Amino acid sequence: MNRFQRRRFLQQMGLGTIALWATLASCGNRTRSLGAGQGRSVLVVGAGIAGLAAARDLADQGFVVTVLEGRDRIGGRIWTDRSLGVPMDMGASWIHGPDGDNPITPLASAAGAPTFVTDDDRVVVYRPNGEPVTDGELERAEAQYHQLLKRLARYSEDQDRDLSIAAALRAIAPDAIADPLLRYHLTSWLEFDAGGDIEDLSAWYWNEDEAFPGADVILPGGYDAVVNYLAQDLAIQLNHTVEAITHTKNGVAIATNHGEFNADYAVITLPLGVLQSGAVTITPELPSSMRRSLAKLQMGHVNKVVLQFPRPFWDETQQYFGYAHPEKGKYSYFLNARTFSDAPVLMTFGLGRAGLALEQQTEEAIAADVMSVLRILFGPNIPEVERLLVSRWTADPLSRGSYSYAAVGATPDDFATLGRSVNEVLFFAGEHTHPTYRGTVHGAYLSGQRAAAQVAQRFSD
Numbered sequence: 001m002n003r004f005q006r007r008r009f010l011q012q013m014g015l016g017t018i019a020l021w022a023t024l025a026s027c028g029n030r031t032r033s034l035g036a037g038q039g040r041s042v043l044v045v046g047a048g049i050a051g052l053a054a055a056r057d058l059a060d061q062g063f064v065v066t067v068l069e070g071r072d073r074i075g076g077r078i079w080t081d082r083s084l085g086v087p088m089d090m091g092a093s094w095i096h097g098p099d100g101d102n103p104i105t106p107l108a109s110a111a112g113a114p115t116f117v118t119d120d121d122r123v124v125v126y127r128p129n130g131e132p133v134t135d136g137e138l139e140r141a142e143a144q145y146h147q148l149l150k151r152l153a154r155y156s157e158d159q160d161r162d163l164s165i166a167a168a169l170r171a172i173a174p175d176a177i178a179d180p181l182l183r184y185h186l187t188s189w190l191e192f193d194a195g196g197d198i199e200d201l202s203a204w205y206w207n208e209d210e211a212f213p214g215a216d217v218i219l220p221g222g223y224d225a226v227v228n229y230l231a232q233d234l235a236i237q238l239n240h241t242v243e244a245i246t247h248t249k250n251g252v253a254i255a256t257n258h259g260e261f262n263a264d265y266a267v268i269t270l271p272l273g274v275l276q277s278g279a280v281t282i283t284p285e286l287p288s289s290m291r292r293s294l295a296k297l298q299m300g301h302v303n304k305v306v307l308q309f310p311r312p313f314w315d316e317t318q319q320y321f322g323y324a325h326p327e328k329g330k331y332s333y334f335l336n337a338r339t340f341s342d343a344p345v346l347m348t349f350g351l352g353r354a355g356l357a358l359e360q361q362t363e364e365a366i367a368a369d370v371m372s373v374l375r376i377l378f379g380p381n382i383p384e385v386e387r388l389l390v391s392r393w394t395a396d397p398l399s400r401g402s403y404s405y406a407a408v409g410a411t412p413d414d415f416a417t418l419g420r421s422v423n424e425v426l427f428f429a430g431e432h433t434h435p436t437y438r439g440t441v442h443g444a445y446l447s448g449q450r451a452a453a454q455v456a457q458r459f460s461d
């Protein structure tokens with residue numbers, strides 16, 4: 001029986017009843033001991049990096065694992081689009097801090113995926129009128145930005161209630177957002193990194209998370225190499241949208257658009273925005289502590305626009321072109337894909353409220369808008385864009401946002417709370433459940449491993 005036939009057979013039989021048989025059958029092309037799992041069954045909801053990490057670890061310990069994924073592909077917010085003829089990552093692009101204990105670096109290496117350092121210092125930044133900023137001016141603006149963040153931290157610590165970053169800035173430096181270069185840094189660095197708009201980000205907790213060391217790298221061949229590597233030999237049911245989860249002390253029943261699945265345990269990696277939307281009912285409902293945390297955290301609106309041109313018309317050696325766009329969050333920098341591929345391609349971003357507004361626009365309107373910026377930077381005679389890719393992560397019912405952040409009133413505990421188990425049957429993972437590395441691929445991956453360890457822990461005594 002090949003892998004596909006076996007999956008179909010498993011689905012038709014119903015998982016709970018044939019757990020041991022399936023374990024033995026799944027050993028057909030891979031030697032696997034029964035281990036801690038002893039043939040117990042686990043359903044993993046979501047084939048993003050968190051779900052795949054959990055599934056991988058559990059399968060390797062002898063659990064009978066089936067992954068239920070609503071999309072027609074794995075990877076979730078890791079999504080490599082190849083329709084331009086070159087790999088373009090519309091979700092995660094970078095391994096942030098690839099050194100130290102970052103678990104994605106060895107995975108990429110095992111997957112045979114080359115990496116490329118995107119050098120933050122190879123950047124030209126332009127003023128709103130298209131005038132390039134000198135190196136000295138940029139250094140001063142950067143120092144001013146860091147100084148501002150220090151003042152922001154001091155001011156917000158002295159307050160007896162949490163404020164948004166924007167509200168705190170209005171109190172200490174009313175002109176900061178109107179200053180083109182400060183605005184450029186606040187959006188390109190702070191909003192992109194933290195995931196939220198400064199109007200919503202908690203001044204107390206926006207940067208309570210941590211980072212691994214090292215200069216960020218991208219995967220020029222596509223980030224999907226990492227998820228494809230993890231997914232090898234896993235039983236993944238694509239196009240299976242989960243609609244309802246019912247749990248008792250004895251197990252879990254999951255209703256999908258293709259029927260019901262049963263198992264001893266479930267690892268739920270639904271994105272924060274999907275959990276908040278109520279699209280998946282959970283019965284009995286989640287504990288009140290989890291519901292409170294769900295209401296406090298927020299999903300950001302980070303979107304990408306990829307533009308393919310007939311030929312490059314920019315300095316091909318620069319890594320980034322920054323633009324102090326008059327509107328915060330709009331096309332404030334461009335990644336030059338020419339440095340790591342043959343493609344005459346630029347990638348730009350819509351962040352925060354501007355990232356959400358972008359989703360409401362047609363491709364034609366977005367192209368016209370970005371082209372008007374590029375003409376300011378590179379002159380009126382540049383060629384028209386040939387092809388365009390646009391992400392719309394917030395409109396996407398299977399993500400409902402880009403990545404999570406601490407909004408005003410939330411604390412790092414809220415991320416941890418969402419990673420607690422329920423009834424010793426439901427276990428949770430996903431970037432939004434990792435208080436230290438939320439909003440990243442490595443955080444999501446580590447959360448999946450944590451959930452797998454929580455399941456296995458039940459049998460270690």
Ligand SMILES: Cc1cc2nc3c(=O)[nH]c(=O)nc-3n(C[C@H](O)[C@H](O)[C@H](O)COP(=O)(O)OP(=O)(O)OC[C@H]3O[C@@H](n4cnc5c(N)ncnc54)[C@H](O)[C@@H]3O)c2cc1C
Pocket residue numbers: 045046047048049050051068069070071074075076077078090091092093094095096240241242243269270271274280302303304391393397398399401402403429430431432438439440441442444
């Ligand atoms: C534009 C953008 C840029 C980013 N850039 C970076 C970056 O450079 N570096 C970095 O480290 N991180 C980056 N991130 C964040 C990173 O992509 C995420 O933190 C990580 O991929 C989340 O993984 P996850 O497994 O928690 O969630 P997901 O990848 O979203 O996985 C959840 C899965 O559940 C599925 N699902 C949802 N609802 C259902 C349902 N009802 N039934 C069945 N399946 C369902 C989804 O389809 C998805 O496959 C970026 C994200 C975005 C959107």
